[in-house]
Amino acid sequence: DVKVTQSSRYLVKRTGEKVFLECVQDMDHENMFWYRQDPGLGLRLIYFSYDVKMKEKGDIPEGYSVSREKKERFSLILESASTNQTSMYLCASSKRGSEKLFFGSGTQLSVL
């Protein structure tokens, strides 16, 4: 079974802090994704990556950046956290050419 591991289940940060959310997958998937999930809004795509060192903006990239230095790892970076970035962050991966996503358990981030 594919395993997508997110480094933290819960995270509390202060406004203005730089925040790193880490995601690792163990099935050699080419594609990796970061979504955020908010009540009533569903899942919205922040960034995705088709390959190492590649990144593409999703629907809501403002205030975020990403890094993919290794195939198995995809990091989401909040350069200067703000309260409106309080959310559940979900990482996912998929094999090239496949539309089926495998998700991590999520990181609930609170920015105070």
Added chain:
Amino acid sequence: SQQGEEDPQALSIQEGENATMNCSYKTSINNLQWYRQNSGRGLVHLILIRSNEREKHSGRLRVTLDTSKKSSSLLITASRAADTASYFCATVLSGGSYIPTFGRGTSLIVHP
């Protein structure tokens, strides 16, 4: 951008009853997927139906797709308390990338 929209937003039934959730979308799709999310966790892929398919089964799940009406339904037969979760449809557009776009979800509660 939100492509699929689930209906109803919330559904409450008794164990043993059938649960039906619907998803409507706006533009032509390559495929439609359904995912389940248990409270506070990541999403789990349930089933994928392609645009040239009309019905698919997986265990107690039955998915239909009507491309003329741009809609899909997910039927869970003989529901169990363990089916309590949120259910999301996700669409992959025709001629586009392989990235699913998620709806806002249906929250299902199955009472024992």
